[in-house]
Amino acid sequence: MKTFRRAWSTLAAVTLGALLAASVTAHAADPDKQEIRFGATAGPYSDQIRYGIKPVLEKQGYKVTIVEFTDYVQPNLALADGVLDANAFQHEVYLHKFAEDRNLKLSELVKVPTAPIGIYSRKHKSLDEVKDGATVSLPNDATNQARAIILLQQLGWVTLKPGVDPVKSSERDIAGNPHKLKLLPLEAAQLPRSLDDVDYAFVNGNFALAAGLKLTDALLLEKIPPYYLNLVAVRTADLHKPYVIDIANAYRSAEFRRVIDERFPGFSKPADWH
Structure with a gap:
């Protein structure tokens, strides 16, 4: 440092x-x-x-x-x-x-x-296609990972331990993972590149656009709180x-x-x- x-x-x-x-x-x-x-x-x-x-x-x-x-x-x-x-x-x-x-x-x-964070995929056209053991890449920094986990929770793909503040949540706070998803934390800038290798990727809006993706390409976009x-x-x-x-x-x-x-x-x- x-x-x-x-x-x-x-x-x-x-x-x-x-x-x-x-x-x-x-x-x-x-x-x-x-x-x-x-x-x-x-x-x-x-x-x-x-x-x-x-x-x-x-x-x-x-x-x-x-x-x-x-x-x-x-x-x-x-x-x-x-x-x-x-x-x-x-x-x-x-x-x-x-x-x-x-x-x-x-x-x-x-x-x-x-630009909102969104879930993108090159292998699936719908979130309903999620299968057991699917790989999901998401940001590895604490605050943006929490944003991804909030969306995972909203989808019902994970549940959090009782009493956990979703805004401060991380992989360690996940209690339930019914689809046995394989979560792959990556540097945010690398998430667009992961699309060829994973089933679903959470990509921050700025890096999605910089990589040539459109916000309308996302299978789900977050509703950004203030x-x-x-x-x-x-x-x-x-x-x-x-x-x-x-x-x-x-x-x-x-x-x-x-x-x-x-x-x-x-x-x-x-x-x-x-």
Whole structure:
């Protein structure tokens, strides 16, 4: 962990050095912030920034750089180390646990339209085709695995031990497995690739779309509760800085909503959008 953080610190120094060397022609709304470095997982959340947020912020004079990631660990470490100014890829349950486990001072800024986790299959056309001993891949990180287990429970494919909070559930909390399913936990980014080898796969919406799947391809999509909607995270110390307020306003703008309606059908939207 220390080695990783030193590596990010080195990268931060190189990045900041490059920024100082670059010529800046526009005057940002925040005079102390000319470039906003935005991290996101590759796919819909980086595209939301690219098409819906970057144009809004650049009209105000900011330069917006998007840094794409393929996992759920590095974006928060990069944000905490100052390599990023904001990121968009996670929900509040994941953020709170990640920040607590690693003693990071990160906070939610605003919730964003979110692609639901779904069950996909290349071998079956229906969930009714499930057979005893079927293989099911699902996320291996705690919070997203719990989302998959909640759906498994709703289907009647598993039951949980008495008193277990489904939001905090894991494989260890499964009491009943009537179909004797073989659960295969994988890194979330690897789940689309598992479709050729398993009967069913739980795939997070962003990785499904990045892999060329459509949300309408899913055999079942979750109904996302508010605590599983993705969000923009920033360093807690920066919450009230002008550029952070400008980011929040960009996500609340009519321009961004128009992009979501045109490019991201099927995404679950925050309650304040209605």
